Amino acid sequence: MTSYADFYRQSIDQPDAFWAEQASLIEWHKPFDRVCNYDNPPFVKWYEGGQTNLCHNAVDRHLADRAGQAALIAVSSETGLEKTYTFQDLHGEVQRMAASLKALGVEQGDRVLIYMPMIAEAAFAMLACARIGAVHCVVFGGFASGSLASRIEDAAPKVIVSSDGGSRGGKALPYKPLLDEAIRLSSHKPSAVLLADRGLAAMELVAGRDHLWNELREQHFDAQVPCEWLDSTAISYTIYTSGTTGKPKGVQRDTAGYTVALAASMKHIFDGHAGETFFSTSDIGWVVGHSYIVYGPLIAGMATIMYEGLPTQGMDKKPNGGIWWELVEKYKVTVMFSAPTAVRVLKKQDPALLTKYDLSSLRALFLAGEPLDEPTARWISEGLNVPIIDNYWQTESGWPILTIANGVESKPSKFGSPGIPMYGYNVKLLHESTGEELTVPGEKGVVVIEGPTPPGFMQTIWQDDARFVNTYWKSIPGRLVYSTFDWGIRDADGYFFILGRTDDVINVAGHRLGTREIEESISGHSQVSEVAVVGVADGLKGQVAMAFAVLKDSSVLNDAAACARLEAEIMKRVDNDLGAVARPARVRFVTVLPKTRSGKLLRRAIQAVCEGRDAGDLTTMDDPAALQQIRDRVETV
């Protein structure tokens, strides 16, 4: 077996040879003439001259060997529905959906916006778009009409696929009124809306515009819609970033590079095998849902679980913090993917739930999306007795940038580190203002990627090449490199540690500190379940750190003396771990922190509130009450 170091070296030194070999993991209609075209940096074209299809590789390709094997397992603890679609079934459903979209006028290159809960029909719609060469734009089903309207405006979809509603914690959430309002707000109007009626909420149909999936599905039940062979560089989809640092960006992806990247990552990183089951707890509204609920596992010939519901609710709708592990046991999941924010929710549950089920099939649990603090990593890894693999990436990259390539060589992971650079990513640490490369272990710098970016990486920002170049490639003086806008260090073994967003770096009297470092120290306190640290302008020191912590036992909030004691303890902890310079000016206690709908801390909003500024774009925020708590705490300072 090659060592990972050699594997990685080849990908950087001989990218053409490396990626030509990876290309054989997928099926092509027409072979490519050129592996990588980087004639016009930073724009990259992978596999020019070739033709393939994402849906063919995810579905049709498997009909020969595994038509009767499970492909999509739709499970909802909200409605109690549990249904397995084989590759053969999936092939049928996707063709019915493709025929319905075509009947509504969708042609190659047209956009189809998908605003759906986590139901099988959402995956059918994505795969159907890929099949006919339409560009899908999935918008997270939890967004309200304002956020949805701006995405309709930007994507200008010919058709919108939606549903009567979703459900959360057993409560139906009607989608249709939000969708109608969003279409009213948008100056672009779709010519048709296709609706899956789950019987959750009443729907008023707009005559001539709205169509029911059940009816079109019947009409096209026996439809045969062959895959369109698409040029390698044809756009497969657009997706918006989480909006943590500002207005979301519309990421655009290609067809062949993405298909190859996913096939390669399933093999080399996730070590998932055909015939096994993959379970990602994300949502199709996020990039993880695109890459590792829908496309990646299916391309690898694996069954994929699509789960609708909370991590704390059983199929009988009663509280059950063990539902995910129950599913792992039942479907013999071998590889699982989740997020630190979800694990922190489980941490509040009875730890006995982690050992109640037979998890012997599970080989690894991958976590991504936010920094994985050491206490959380240890808790879940010891509780489940399964390797926990942190992985760092972005909507922009489409697949992990830093992690451990489990399928190449099982290098040990280090708690607190998402790992090492993945093949194809020429990752560097640069000095933020001089652009100088940092090579000494422990030096802090901006994590950047030197072009050409690997297959699967974003092509550009949808309809805005200039914004793509200016946003991502021009931030370091004198160098054309892709900035992740994350701040990190590398240790002597080459492992990276992410210290927070570049926006979140705090400068206290000339000392530069990552918010993450301070958060890591505070979250080590036994009573803290979660914490956010922001830098706040200070006349004397430039900036000071402010901490907002959620306690495991929120009743302490009513006891002012206990809060004061805890604040002092936490400050002392930071003093010991990082030095007094990092000590937060105040530690405030709240019951919930403001987050995006994808579970990321909205530090910029907290910071703005602390500085008395306008909180900015909050369209992706989950719970407005959380920011109000921050306001209340700040005002009482």
Ligand code: ATP
């Ligand atoms: P926006 O770009 O709109 O501000 P966002 O950056 O939160 O939003 P995503 O693409 O969903 O949108 O998130 C990527 C970011 O999440 C990374 O840049 C990084 O800050 C953070 N992140 C993801 N995975 C990890 C990880 N394993 N460890 C630390 N941070 C992570």
Ligand code: MG
């Ligand atoms: Mg980002």
